[in-house]
Amino acid sequence: MTINQATDYALRAVLYLARQPQGEVTEAQVISEQEVIPIRFLLKIMPSLIKAGIVKSFRGVGGGYVLAKAPGEISFLDVVEAVEGPVALNRCLIDYAFCSKKGAPNCQIHQALADVQAKLKAELQGHNFAEFIN
Amino acid sequence: MTINQATDYALRAVLYLARQPQGEVTEAQVISEQEVIPIRFLLKIMPSLIKAGIVKSFRGVGGGYVLAKAPGEISFLDVVEAVEGPVALNRCLIDYAFCSKKGAPNCQIHQALADVQAKLKAELQGHNFAEFIN
DNA sequence: TCTAAAGTATACTAGATGGGTAAACAATAG
């Protein structure tokens, strides 16, 4: 039921970038030190944020990362799903094949969990990174 | 971010018991067959529901399980926490010691996750097993 | 054009968790 460590680090990395002057490129080393994230691990996580369109990167001397959108347009859900894939409270909610009852006609547990999951996603979507800036 | 298989089975087992005539003892074998749960695994999960006061058991000939409370008094949260322990979106929300920043003064990620977690728990508590009966 | 400084890709690993099985035990109805 918990987000993993990589996601926790990703949220902190995005928040750190959101706090920098707009357009300023920050290198991995700095994020790593400020947010206390093992640099190798951080460097492995960043590409998933890039693929999701949350950050942009620049290579070579003077390279680093910048947000690809305004902080207000990046939700917690965006970051969580970028790192972990789709939020699913139960494997069945991704594919009935995972269910030992094969989603037997209207499994009511399934329906209730789908409801809770929708609320959870809405909550995660309700938090964006603008809310943390001054 | 997902509940585990044991919890899924537990929810189905409790639902099955909730649908039986009040006070009727159902043996593990029957729950296992009807809900398509490996019996050995089910037998291992049930004690956690007993410790949580959700079901009662009877040993020996004619033994089995019964709900220990009315279905309306058992929430999804009760079952989830009985099997998995406290719901926590992030390890830091259980203990700051897990945080690489040691919960550095008012980590805002922490605060936002705590908010989402509270909403999630409320949603899980909002579903009980009476809603599925007739 | 060379080089040092950045990020990228891929592979590896120790330990924990997940999902289950097995075996020996304890209680109880008849």
Next chain:
DNA sequence: CTATTGTTTACCCATCTAGTATACTTTAGA
């Protein structure tokens, strides 16, 4: 007493977690 039912403990293997290592690519600037 015995067959039937749940309990406890131990074990197992595959996958995931969190992280490290190595080799590579890109690029600014001397």
